[in-house]
C-alpha cells in the first residue's frame with residue numbers, strides 16, 4: 001500500500017468515487033468549470049464542508065522529497081484527493097483536464113464534457129432538458145463558441161442555412177444552438193443590446209438575456225454571430241414581431257404603428273418600452289469588435305420581412 005493510500009485510510013478520508021460525484025454536482029452549480037485545486041479556493045472548502053471533513057483531514061499533508069533539487073514538497077492530502085477524483089472523471093470522459101481545457105479557452109480549468117453534463121444532471125435528479133436553459137459550459141459547446149467567435153467576417157454573407165434540415169441530427173443541432181446562445185450572450189456582455197438590461201437569477205445560474213436570431217431560426221436563419229443579437233425577453237419579442245428593426249448603421253427604427261398604439265399600451269409606470277426607442281436617435285450596444293457585429297444582410301432581411309414599417 002502506498003504512502004498516500006495509507007494516509008487516506010488512517011484519516012478515514014472519503015473515497016475517490018464519492019468525491020468525484022460531489023465534484024460533478026459542484027461543476028454543474030459552477031457553470032461547468034472549476035479551477036485547478038489550490039489553497040484559498042472556495043470550492044475546495046465547500047467540498048470539504050460537504051464531506052464534513054475535520055481539521056485533521058483538511059490539513060494533512062503529503063511530503064515528497066525531490067532528491068535532485070534537495071527539496072521537500074508538501075501537498076495537502078485533500079487537494080491531492082480532489083485531483084485524483086477529477087483525474088478519474090477525466091479518464092471516464094466526464095470532464096476535460098486543465099491542460100486540455102487550456103488549449104481551448106486559455107484557462108486552466110476542469111470542464112464538464114457533454115457526457116459529464118448528462119451524468120451531473122442525472123445524479124442531481126435533473127432532467128437532461130435542463131441543458132437547454134442552463135448556461136453550464138461543456139467542452140463540446142465551448143468548441144462551437146470558439147469556432148463562432150473566430151470565424152472571419154464574410155463579405156457575401158448568406159444568413160440562411162439551407163442544408164440544416166438535411167444533414168444535422170437532433171443532438172448536433174441542439175449543441176449548435178447552445179453554442180450560439182452562449183457565444184452571443186457572452187459577446188454582448190450578458191446585456192440586452194437595446195435597453196442594456198443585465199440581470200441573472202439569485203442563484204447566479206440563469207441570465208435573463210436571450211440570444212435572438214435576426215433571421216429567425218424557423219426561416220433557416222444561421223446559428224452564428226452575424227445573425228445573432230442579445231436581447232432581453234421583452235425586446236426579443238418586440239423584435240420578432242416587427243415592432244422595431246435595425247438600420248444599416250445599427251440605429252433603431254420603430255414601426256410607424258406605434259403612433260396608433262393606445263396610451264395605456266407599452267409602458268410600466270413611467271417607463272415606456274417602445275416609445276423610449278424613438279428618442280435621441282438611439283443605436284444598439286454592440287460588441288467590442290466590429291468583426292462580430294450582426295451582418296447587414298441579416299438586418300436587411302429582418303427589415304424587409306419582419307419589420308412592420
Ligand SMILES: [Zn+2]
Pocket residue numbers: 192193194195196197231232233234235
Ligand atoms: Zn431590452
